[in-house]
Amino acid sequence: MSEHIAALSNIAAKYDNDPNRLLDILIDVQTQERCVTDDAARQLAREVGLSWADIHQTVSFYHLLSETPRGEYTIYLNNGPVAIMQGYEEVAAAFSEAAGCPINSVTEDGRIGIFATADMGMGDQEVAALINKVVFTCLTPEKARALVKDMQEGLSVQDMATKYGEYGDGNNSLPSIGSMVRNNIQKAGPVCFGPYEFGVALRKCVTLSPEEVLAKIKASKLRGRGGAGFPTGMKWELCAKAPGPERCVVANADEGEPGTFKDRVLLTERAELFFEGMAVCAYAVGASTGALYLRGEYTYLREYLEQVLDQMRADNLLGKDIAGKAGFDFDIRVQLGAGSYVCGEESALLESAEGKRGEPRNRPPFPAQSGYRAMPTVIDNVETLASAAQIIDKGAAWFSRMGTEESTGTKVLSISGDCDRPGIYEVEFGITLGELLDMAGAQNPQAVQVGGPSGRCLNAAEKDTPISFEGCPSAGAFLIIGTERDLLEIIDNFMAFFTDESCGSCSSCRAGTWMLRNTLRRIRQGQGTREDLTSMRQLSAVMQKTTKCGLGHTAPHPILNTMDNFPHLYEALIPERSDIRVFDLDASIKAANAAVGRTPVPEEKEEEQL
Amino acid sequence: MSETIETSSEIITLTIDGQEIQAAAGQTILQAAQKNGIYIPTLCALHATKENGLESDIAPGTCRICTVKVNGRTMAACTTPVAQGFVVENDTEELNDLRKTIVELLFVEGNHFCPSCEKSGSCDLQALAYRYQMLSPRFRYAFSSREVNAESPKLLFDRNRCILCRRCVLAIRTEDGKQLFGFTKRGDKSGIIMDEELVKNISEEQAQQAMHICPVGAIIRKEKGFDTPFGQRKYDQNPIGSETVCTTCNGEKS
Ligand SMILES: Cc1cc2nc3c(=O)[nH]c(=O)nc-3n(C[C@H](O)[C@H](O)[C@H](O)COP(=O)(O)O)c2cc1C
Ligand code: SF4
Ligand code: SF4
Ligand code: SF4
Ligand code: FES
Numbered sequence: 062m063s064e065h066i067a068a069l070s071n072i073a074a075k076y077d078n079d080p081n082r083l084l085d086i087l088i089d090v091q092t093q094e095r096c097v098t099d100d101a102a103r104q105l106a107r108e109v110g111l112s113w114a115d116i117h118q119t120v121s122f123y124h125l126l127s128e129t130p131r132g133e134y135t136i137y138l139n140n141g142p143v144a145i146m147q148g149y150e151e152v153a154a155a156f157s158e159a160a161g162c163p164i165n166s167v168t169e170d171g172r173i174g175i176f177a178t179a180d181m182g183m184g185d186q187e188v189a190a191l192i193n194k195v196v197f198t199c200l201t202p203e204k205a206r207a208l209v210k211d212m213q214e215g216l217s218v219q220d221m222a223t224k225y226g227e228y229g230d231g232n233n234s235l236p237s238i239g240s241m242v243r244n245n246i247q248k249a250g251p252v253c254f255g256p257y258e259f260g261v262a263l264r265k266c267v268t269l270s271p272e273e274v275l276a277k278i279k280a281s282k283l284r285g286r287g288g289a290g291f292p293t294g295m296k297w298e299l300c301a302k303a304p305g306p307e308r309c310v311v312a313n314a315d316e317g318e319p320g321t322f323k324d325r326v327l328l329t330e331r332a333e334l335f336f337e338g339m340a341v342c343a344y345a346v347g348a349s350t351g352a353l354y355l356r357g358e359y360t361y362l363r364e365y366l367e368q369v370l371d372q373m374r375a376d377n378l379l380g381k382d383i384a385g386k387a388g389f390d391f392d393i394r395v396q397l398g399a400g401s402y403v404c405g406e407e408s409a410l411l412e413s414a415e416g417k418r419g420e421p422r423n424r425p426p427f428p429a430q431s432g433y434r435a436m437p438t439v440i441d442n443v444e445t446l447a448s449a450a451q452i453i454d455k456g457a458a459w460f461s462r463m464g465t466e467e468s469t470g471t472k473v474l475s476i477s478g479d480c481d482r483p484g485i486y487e488v489e490f491g492i493t494l495g496e497l498l499d500m501a502g503a504q505n506p507q508a509v510q511v512g513g514p515s516g517r518c519l520n521a522a523e524k525d526t527p528i529s530f531e532g533c534p535s536a537g538a539f540l541i542i543g544t545e546r547d548l549l550e551i552i553d554n555f556m557a558f559f560t561d562e563s564c565g566s567c568s569s570c571r572a573g574t575w576m577l578r579n580t581l582r583r584i585r586q587g588q589g590t591r592e593d594l595t596s597m598r599q600l601s602a603v604m605q606k607t608t609k610c611g612l613g614h615t616a617p618h619p620i621l622n623t624m625d626n627f628p629h630l631y632e633a634l635i636p637e638r639s640d641i642r643v644f645d646l647d648a649s650i651k652a653a654n655a656a657v658g659r660t661p662v663p664e665e666k667e668e669e670q671l
Numbered sequence: 672m673s674e675t676i677e678t679s680s681e682i683i684t685l686t687i688d689g690q691e692i693q694a695a696a697g698q699t700i701l702q703a704a705q706k707n708g709i710y711i712p713t714l715c716a717l718h719a720t721k722e723n724g725l726e727s728d729i730a731p732g733t734c735r736i737c738t739v740k741v742n743g744r745t746m747a748a749c750t751t752p753v754a755q756g757f758v759v760e761n762d763t764e765e766l767n768d769l770r771k772t773i774v775e776l777l778f779v780e781g782n783h784f785c786p787s788c789e790k791s792g793s794c795d796l797q798a799l800a801y802r803y804q805m806l807s808p809r810f811r812y813a814f815s816s817r818e819v820n821a822e823s824p825k826l827l828f829d830r831n832r833c834i835l836c837r838r839c840v841l842a843i844r845t846e847d848g849k850q851l852f853g854f855t856k857r858g859d860k861s862g863i864i865m866d867e868e869l870v871k872n873i874s875e876e877q878a879q880q881a882m883h884i885c886p887v888g889a890i891i892r893k894e895k896g897f898d899t900p901f902g903q904r905k906y907d908q909n910p911i912g913s914e915t916v917c918t919t920c921n922g923e924k925s
Binding site: 112113114115117118121122401403418423424425560561562563564565566567568569571572573574575576579580592596599600602603606607608609 | 730731732733734735736738745747750751752769772773776777779780809810811813834835837840849850851852853854855856857858859860861864866868869
């Protein structure tokens with residue numbers, strides 16, 4: 062017991078008992094003890110000077126933290142849409158049977174815990190699982206059974222990984238990553254995956270003034286790649302002009318949108334480029350603090366990324382007087398997340414990076430005015446930062462010649478689902494839906510979910526739709542759904558995702574998401590009414606107008622889009638007489654009759670109106 | 672969350688529903704409206720008064736009932752600071768219908784049985800349901816299973832009626848600033864938790880304050896039931912919104 066207490070003290074001390082580092086402390090405790098118990102929470106509260114409620118609030122928020130032990134081997138099995146398409150059910154059943162415990166529980170001996178989890182960025186190699194932070198891809202029932210056997214025999218997770226998968230391609234085979242994850246780069250474009258030489262962008266950057274750097278970014282008309290498409294130059298300028306003694310740059314590598322995995326590949330293959338992009342931004346806005354917010358599911362990349370940062374420090378591309386420029390001091394630390402989609406939302410990300418529940422903040426103030434620890438802060442997507450570095454090296458004109466008028470440059474897409482060539486495609490903005498479907502080898506597409514659940518569900522027949530901010534924007538996902546699929550099953554999965562991932566803070570999102578999910582389920586079971594369709598539309602409108610953050614604004618998209626683009630799917634499910642709610646007495650008392658052994662008197666059946 | 676609001680002496684002019692009003696820079700739209708006798712409904716934001724014992728206004732921004740339109744865009748009045756020339760729409764059919772929808776959602780999300788509720792007649796949620804003429808919610812009930820905690824000697828905590836507004840989380844603290852209430856989990860599993868150790872030792876005054884700040888009947892002070900009989904309660908006399916919150920103190924903090 063005292064040993065246990067000392068262990069917790071040591072972990073807290075490693076982060077200077079700083080309440081702002083609570084998330085790191087909790088992640089370490091979870092890794093070591095497989096849980097953060099109530100007693101541990103009370104002790105940690107004393108160590109870092111918070112209340113028990115503070116600690117509990119944070120622990121209970123994140124999917125990868127728990128108050129009860131999660132097993133020596135904790136399996137997080139992805140039950141996202143692509144995983145379901147590729148056989149999640151069978152793999153889950155195999156794990157569960159072999160281990161002898163249902164999903165979302167731990168075996169009696171405490172050795173193996175199996176938990177279903179939201180998409181973890183492996184859409185091109187499903188079914189995927191994390192076992193104690195190590196990624197296992199392309200799982201089948203046979204592999205699942207073999208893995209359980211290894212766990213029962215006490216093999217190390219790393220050994221299990223090398224036994225079943227070869228190392229992936231590219232940097233995935235480096236000792237510091239050592240993962241079976243594959244990059245699957247199907248099409249390398251000129252910006253993010255184009256020619257690039259380490260340090261060149263940053264050395265060019267310091268020969269310019271910060272204003273000149275801002276002017277170049279603005280001239281390139283670069284827009285944020287994380288979803289909202291805000292002009293990057295304008296964002297940097299707002300931050301540069303915000304008063305404050307210190308500024309901050311944060312890279313958003315949360316990548317929680319189901320079906321998106323492009324940042325994973327950029328982090329693996331282009332870490333130097335986008336870290337340089339962060340430093341370019343720091344130079345332009347005058348920031349000295351930098352953080353990479355890395356989703357907990359990508360912990361396997363952490364050691365490698367730390368090595369890259371060390372190398373950059375050694376090469377004077379980070380640290381003091383960067384690239385020989387006197388007074389240009391900037392450094393970057395890696396902040397891990399702990400399993401929460403809403404933490405990708407910029408203000409929630411800041412709360413999370415400060416050790417709290419990842420709840421979106423009330424705005425204003427916006428991050429550019431008051432962000433990480435109240436510093437004016439730029440938060441940008443990984444791809445945006447990588448593009449910025451290339452713009453400084455190769456010029457604004459080079460960049461803005463690509464793409465369309467309002468969407469310059471290229472977009473990295475993560476293509477998955479029913480196609481022959483899932484993977485990464487860097488394409489120019491303006492490319493059409495049809496071209497992409499052909500490139501990926503989609504044989505019988507029914508629908509395409511562009512930009513993940515929060516994006517748009519298009520009818521695959523609309524081949525001319527351009528992928529761009531003015532046409533159909535995509536934060537990165539391009540999920541192809543074949544004609545043989547039950548589309549509404551996938552929509553149901555999305556709504557369950559939003560219901561789980563809503564931070565629960567605003568009433569219209571918290572209650573709206575499960576209401577939409579429940580109503581859709583009722584319709585799918587053939588118990589929906591025409592009124593339900595109207596009420597879903599009304600509720601969606603209220604969510605779009607009242608919720609605090611983008612999660613609540615976009616959560617109704619899957620339902621609204623399918624009601625608009627695939628009305629026949631709903632029509633087919635609404636019973637004909639659904640204008641009135643009917644009550645079938647015989648059916649309702651059937652179970653009760655069976656229980657007491659009573660046979661219903663065969664009366665003339667009357668439908669009672671409610 | 673912006674919990675407290677700082678104001679300065681700079682004067683700003685804006686309109687709410689066509690009426691021109693003046694406000695101090697740094698004030699929220701809600702504060703400016705209250706000060707000018709304009710009603711905007713709230714469930715989570717609360718103005719500091721002598722009775723509720725708050726030292727400053729709170730605005731968790733969680734209920735979204737105060738949603739207004741500012742220059743055509745919907746925003747929460749309780750967290751949006753005023754700016755010169757704002758054109759605010761508040762008492763419109765569209766916004767009131769949206770508020771009604773939120774009230775309906777809150778009713779079906781929890782388990783509200785007003786006839787047996789100690790707070791009936793002084794409950795803000797119930798009063799808003801009357802205001803927006805909710806007959807029966809257009810959504811189906813969740814019938815969620817929620818725990819009642821009656822362990823503490825002074826407080827009864829009935830989660831069935833909790834609307835998760837977080838007033839208690841922000842307002843009820845120990846002298847050294849520790850929270851007595853907290854927010855647990857997320858999404859449809861969200862809930863309010865009590866630090867039972869701390870709540871056990873709560874003072875009479877703080878228990879009273881906790882019941883007072885809770886807009887609904889989730890926090891009930893034990894052994895004080897029905898001190899004010901039905902018929903004489905807050906909203907039995909005047910419906911919610913019929914007077915602005917602060918006519919007595921003229922919007923000044925007491
Ligand atoms: C619920 C939600 C989740 C988000 N997740 C991400 C994410 O995983 N990665 C990302 O870059 N942006 C995400 N965003 C968008 C960010 O809030 C923010 O707009 C973006 O990081 C800004 O960077 P950019 O300008 O480079 O796009 C999310 C937004 C919302 C509302
Ligand atoms: S919209 Fe949803 S996720 Fe965003 S703050 Fe509100 S409850 Fe949280
Ligand atoms: S809390 Fe209010 S709405 Fe809920 S049961 Fe009590 S009086 Fe009714
Ligand atoms: S207990 Fe009352 S004050 Fe606290 S969150 Fe629930 S409704 Fe609000
Ligand atoms: S009163 Fe403004 S959000 Fe609750």
